[in-house]
Amino acid sequence: xxxxxxxxAFIAAWERKDVDAIVDxxxxxxxxxxxxxxxxxxxxxxxxxxxxxxxMAERVVWETPHIAExxxxxxxxxxxxxxxxxxxxxxxxxxxxxxxxDADGKLTEWRDYFDLAxxxxxxxxx
Amino acid sequence: xxxxxxxxAFIAAWERKDVDAIVDxxxxxxxxxxxxxxxxxxxxxxxxxxxxxxxMAERVVWETPHIAExxxxxxxxxxxxxxxxxxxxxxxxxxxxxxxxDADGKLTEWRDYFDLAxxxxxxxxx
Numbered sequence: 001x002x003x004x005x006x007x008x009a010f011i012a013a014w015e016r017k018d019v020d021a022i023v024d025x026x027x028x029x030x031x032x033x034x035x036x037x038x039x040x041x042x043x044x045x046x047x048x049x050x051x052x053x054x055x056m057a058e059r060v061v062w063e064t065p066h067i068a069e070x071x072x073x074x075x076x077x078x079x080x081x082x083x084x085x086x087x088x089x090x091x092x093x094x095x096x097x098x099x100x101x102d103a104d105g106k107l108t109e110w111r112d113y114f115d116l117a118x119x120x121x122x123x124x125x126x
Numbered sequence: 127x128x129x130x131x132x133x134x135a136f137i138a139a140w141e142r143k144d145v146d147a148i149v150d151x152x153x154x155x156x157x158x159x160x161x162x163x164x165x166x167x168x169x170x171x172x173x174x175x176x177x178x179x180x181x182m183a184e185r186v187v188w189e190t191p192h193i194a195e196x197x198x199x200x201x202x203x204x205x206x207x208x209x210x211x212x213x214x215x216x217x218x219x220x221x222x223x224x225x226x227x228d229a230d231g232k233l234t235e236w237r238d239y240f241d242l243a244x245x246x247x248x249x250x251x252x
Contacts, residue, residue, distance in 0.1 A: 035220050036241035068194035068202050076194050076202035078224050078237070094161050096222035096239040098192055098204050111204070112221040113239040115162035121252055 004067055007075040007099045010107065011062050017054045023047045027106035036116035056124060059084040077097040091122040130193055131203040133225045136233065137188050149173045153232035162242035182250060185210040193208045201225040217248040 001009075006025070009064075013021035026032075026043045033039035038048045054060070058074055066078035083091040094115050100109035127135075132151070139147035152158075152169045159165035167176045180186070185208075202224055209217040219240050226235035230242040 036244060064194050066198070066200050067201055070192050070194040074192050074194070076192055076204060076222070078202060078222075078239075080242075089185075094239065096202070096204075096224070098222070112204040113204075113220065113241075115240070115242050117241075117243060118162060 001105065002069065003075045003099070003101050003105075004069050006101055006105055006107075007067065007077065008064075010099065011064060011077075011079075014054075014062060015060050017057060017060055019047060019051050019054055022050065025107050026106045027102050027104075030107055031109050033109075033111045033117045035111055049096045053083075056085060058086055072122050073101065075101075085124045089124055091124075093115070093119055093122075127231065128195065129199050129225070129227050130195050131202045132227055132231055133203065134190075134191075134235075136225070137190060137203075137205075140180075140188060141186050143183060143186055145173060145177050145180055148176065151233050152229050153234045155229075156233055157235050159235075159237045161237055161239045179209075179234065182211060184207045184212055199227065203229075211250045215250055217245070217250075219245055219248075 007012055010025050012084050013025065023043055023046055026046055028043055030046060031039050031041055032046050040046055061082040063080040066079055067075065078096050081093045081095055095112050095114040097112040100105060102108045136151050147170055149172055152172055156169055156172060157167055158172050166172055176238050188209040189206040191204055191247065193201065195201050203220050207219045207221055221238050221240040223236065223238040225233060226246055228234045
């Protein structure tokens with residue numbers, strides 16, 4: 001499996017809202033960094049960070065118009081992440097992200113770049 | 127010249143603060159979109175948008191730790207853009223950007239993703 005395929009499988013796990021599959025794809029010491037925020041360090045911290053959000057979402061769709069792999073195996077994506085919440089509320093985040101994997105194919109580094117105000121203004125209850 | 131090479135040459139023009147070279151690399155109908163802001167449309171509008179900023183900067187360095195090209199020829203970058211201004215003031219912007227080119231090798235679409243507050247809080251006079 002190529003790192004682009006691994007990244008597509010990871011995105012598919014998000015779209016299934018499959019927290020176990022997302023966490024299992026991560027290396028033990030994964031660093032998940034939404035760039036405008038503090039990084040989340042470690043597989044279990046990722047679970048804690050994402051589970052409430054994904055439990056809230058009814059439907060998740062990540063459009064990925066562009067994906068490419070560097071010579072060193074990092075995968076760069078350009079995406080539009082859609083989250084649909086109960087009551088017809090939706091979030092649409094324009095984002096680019098980098099995914100890096102270890103020799104076992106586990107995700108070690110994930111950095112997403114987006115405008116924090118765009119995200120926060122769409123948070124349910126926000 | 128590959129599209130990755132074109133993108134590196136474009137970055138080099140920024141680092142030289144060479145507004146003419148930057149504008150010349152753009153297609154007539156280029157769309158330059160700093161995602162949290164309104165897109166800038168057209169080569170001359172790009173000049174108007176960037177010239178004052180680049181004239182203010184003493185030194186420009188864009189670190190580009192990751193660069194990759196998709197099957198369709200779009201170039202994805204992960205960067206740290208540094209701008210040094212008089213009086214020792216600096217801006218450091220963590221950013222990812224997509225660069226798309228036409229058959230003549232001119233830049234048609236440029237989208238940069240970053241946190242607008244991170245940018246604005248570092249603007250000289252901001």
